[in-house]
Amino acid sequence: MLFLCTAFSSFAGCHNLSSSCRQGDPTCDLTSLLLYTSVLKCDYKPWVEVSQYQRDPTDTKVEVIDHIYYSGALYGLMWREIGGNSTAGVVTSNDNGLTYNQNTAYLHTGLTTKPTDFAILSNGTIFMTVDANPGGVKTWLTVKSTDGGASWTTSDQFVLSGGQPSRADRIVAVNDSLIFTFGIGNDSTNENVVVRRTTDGGGSWSTVFTFIDSPVANTYFKTIDYSNGVFYMTSLSQGTNNIFYHRSTDGVNWNNFFTLNTPCCAVGADKHGPRDALVTSSGEILTINWTGSSLLDWSIESVRIDGSNYFQSDFVSNNPNITAGTTLMQDADSRIHALGATGPGNPDTIIIRTSGANAWST
Secondary structure, three states: OEEEEOOOOOOOOOOOOOOOOOOOOOOOOOOEEEOOOEEEOOOOOOEEEEOOOOOOOOOOEEEEEEEEEEOOEEEEEEEEEEOOEEEEEEEEEOOOOOOOEEOOOEOOOOOOEEEEEEEEOOOOOEEEEEEEOHHHOOEEEEEEEOOOOOOOEEEEEEOOOOOOOEEEEEEEEOOOOOEEEEEEEEOOOOEEEEEEEEOOOOOOOEEEEEEOOOOOOOEEEEEEEEEOOEEEEEEEEOOOOEEEEEEEOOOOOOEEEEEEEOOOOOOOOOOOOOOOEEEOOOOEEEEEEEOOOOOOOEEEEEEEOOOOOEEEEEOOOOOOOOOEEEEEEEOOOOOEEEEEEOOOOOOOEEEEEEEEOOEEEO
16 A cells, blocks of 8 residues: 655755755645655645556565655655665656656666665756666765766766765765765775765865764764755764764864764665665754664654753554655644655555654554
């Protein structure tokens, strides 16, 4: 069963929508694709079912993992695995999410590629970050398409240290020229948080920030949110279990404004990639995280921007159908919505929201 969400009037939590959809825009009636065909509109209304995105029966896994509404069409980011090899691509819908067309997938020749995030510029250019392994080494890869995803070219291919793995996990397009990618890179000894930037629309890229815990230990990028001109980033040290909260107004100079020590998340630092982040209207940074050894162990973490309070809410362990957490959103009534995905062979998307304070319900 899949769900069509008809709408929020607040875009505080809509991922990657700032350059693609504006509140009050009469064309803005579909703004989010969340795992297969869950769709979000501009005013909060009840959920209704829509058809499942049809999968090739030979596929072992098809997953739409991100979402953007642009110029009258709904775009979703797709990962398809066939016989152990995977491709990354874009699917589009022009009929309110009822049917989807798959554009030509991006495949790094003969090797595994999995998309991690994407952004659409105002001119229609699509940028996609990809978890890829050319030459057998995981490589930070950003590709772009100027024809709606029908064809792709490499914009940035990078490793932090020669022969060591790196991976781009998230992308934020501030405008058509200024774009940032976020992820991890190994310096031959430990994992580092890495931020890369282009100021010319993807023509050239450079590393503008790296971060590692002290004493030195694997430090993993977790989440990024860009709200009102400010970046908020979380990362996790596997050595100290510290969760670091960084803030930046330019994406280059970062301030570690709060550090939280908790043993909850070290095991899951990198198992499923980054989780989503949301800066709420009340000034809290919410992150959704895998917190244990079981796929059912997911929680919401909250820290105020001023670091004055913290809570952790285990919101899915009472529902054995949920095996992954995805996107956080906030509606006009300040309720927080999270989405969970079920296991392979069961494509349901499960919607969870706060009924008030820190109480969650499906």
